Each structure stands twice: as structure tokens, then as C-alpha cells.
Amino acid sequence: MKKLLRGIAEFRRTRPPGYVETFARLALTQAPDALLICCADSRVAPNVFASVEPGDLLVVRNVGNLVPRYAESSAAVRAGASVPAAIELAISALHVRDVVVCGHSACAAMRSIHAREPHDDQPHLAAWLRHGEPALDRLGPTPAGLAPHDHLSQQSVRLQLENLRSYPIVREAEAAGRLRLNGWWFDIGRAEVLDFDAEAGRFVPLDDARVDRLLEERG
Numbered sequence: 001m002k003k004l005l006r007g008i009a010e011f012r013r014t015r016p017p018g019y020v021e022t023f024a025r026l027a028l029t030q031a032p033d034a035l036l037i038c039c040a041d042s043r044v045a046p047n048v049f050a051s052v053e054p055g056d057l058l059v060v061r062n063v064g065n066l067v068p069r070y071a072e073s074s075a076a077v078r079a080g081a082s083v084p085a086a087i088e089l090a091i092s093a094l095h096v097r098d099v100v101v102c103g104h105s106a107c108a109a110m111r112s113i114h115a116r117e118p119h120d121d122q123p124h125l126a127a128w129l130r131h132g133e134p135a136l137d138r139l140g141p142t143p144a145g146l147a148p149h150d151h152l153s154q155q156s157v158r159l160q161l162e163n164l165r166s167y168p169i170v171r172e173a174e175a176a177g178r179l180r181l182n183g184w185w186f187d188i189g190r191a192e193v194l195d196f197d198a199e200a201g202r203f204v205p206l207d208d209a210r211v212d213r214l215l216e217e218r219g
């Protein structure tokens with residue numbers, strides 16, 4: 001906490017004049033481009049790797065960057081509504097054009113699912129991680145050069161995109177061309193973000209060529 005508290009005081013003391021104006025403008029409204037769903041892991045730093053500024057991104061962080069499937073019943077809605085609420089806010093109210101699920105290497109949640117740890121004394125963690133377990137049940141052979149839990153992490157990102165599509169508002173917005181779903185994966189050791197290429201069926205670096213192609217598709 002010492003670094004965190006000192007950092008807040010330092011920001012207050014040294015913030016650039018432009019920031020005061022930016023936040024004064026943002027206090028009135030927000031119009032983020034995208035909803036980013038990423039892991040609570042301290043090493044996953046979207047503000048660093050995506051060069052985003054205040055107001056750019058609506059962010060949901062949770063253990064393992066998981067998305068519960070759409071729940072029909074009110075009891076199920078009450079049981080885990082944080083991510084679904086953010087999906088509704090992002091799409092229905094803020095009209096974001098993109099949703100990104102971003103996994104990462106060396107994810108503790110993915111290691112735990114891969115090892116099928118029981119979490120007997122952590123009932124909430126055990127219940128939460130079930131949203132990622134189907135990725136393990138359908139996991140194929142691990143590609144060369146990738147740790148098994150990292151392979152699971154990448155396949156879980158694909159599963160979470162499927163889970164997003166279980167929401168009628170996501171399916172409708174995607175079908176109408178108002179929304180794109182993106183699967184990213186942050187390789188911590190290489191400090192590199194990969195993007196799921198559906199045509200190639202694998203994650204590829206988000207380099208200039210890939211970004212140019214994605215932006216071209218958006219027109």
C-alpha cells in the first residue's frame with residue numbers, strides 16, 4: 001500500500017495541467033470505444049500495453065477474465081451479475097463497438113483449472129472458476145512452445161467469447177454489425193499482446209500489419 005498511497009499523493013502534486021481539463025470533461029459524460037474484460041492479475045496492465053487514456057475503455061477485471069453464460073432465471077442472475085451488468089451497460093447504454101476478452105500467460109486461475117484443484121476452503125473461487133472449466137474439457141494437444149496452462153488460457157478466451165454470444169443483446173448487436181468481439185492474450189514475459197485470428201485458428205501478434213488489417217475491416 002505504501003507505493004500506492006505515495007503514488008496517489010505524487011499524482012495529485014505532479015499531474016499535468018491537461019489532466020485536470022480531461023477529467024473535468026469526463027466528469028460530465030463518458031463514451032468509451034470498448035469493453036475490456038481482463039484478469040485481476042497485477043501484471044496485466046492494459047493502461048500500459050494498450051496505450052489508453054482516461055475515458056477510452058470500460059474495464060471489468062475478475063479472476064481469470066471469465067464471462068458467466070447468460071442466465072435465464074432471476075436466481076442465477078443474482079448469483080453472479082457483475083459481468084452481465086457490465087455487458088448490458090456497455091452495449092445497451094454506452095453503445096461500445098467492441099468487446100475484448102483478454103487472457104494472459106502464467107494465469108493463476110488457469111493453472112488452478114488445469115490442475116483441477118478442488119478449492120475446498122475457497123467456495124467462491126471454486127464456483128467462479130467453473131465458468132472456465134469447459135475449456136479444459138475440450139482442450140486439444142498443447143502446441144509446441146506453449147505451456148499447458150497457457151494453452152488452456154488461450155482456449156478459455158475463445159470459450160469466454162462463446163459465453164458472450166449466449167447474451168441476446170450481444171448476438172443481436174453482432175448480427176447487426178454494431179459490435180465486434182475480440183480475443184486477446186497478453187504474453188507477460190514477452191510484453192506482447194496477441195489477437196485471436198479466427199481464420200488461422202490461432203493467436204497472432206497485434207503488430208502494425210495486423211492492426212492495419214483490423215482497422216481496414218472496420219472501414
Ligand SMILES: [Zn+2]
Pocket residue numbers: 039040041063064065104106107108109110
Ligand atoms: Zn489471470
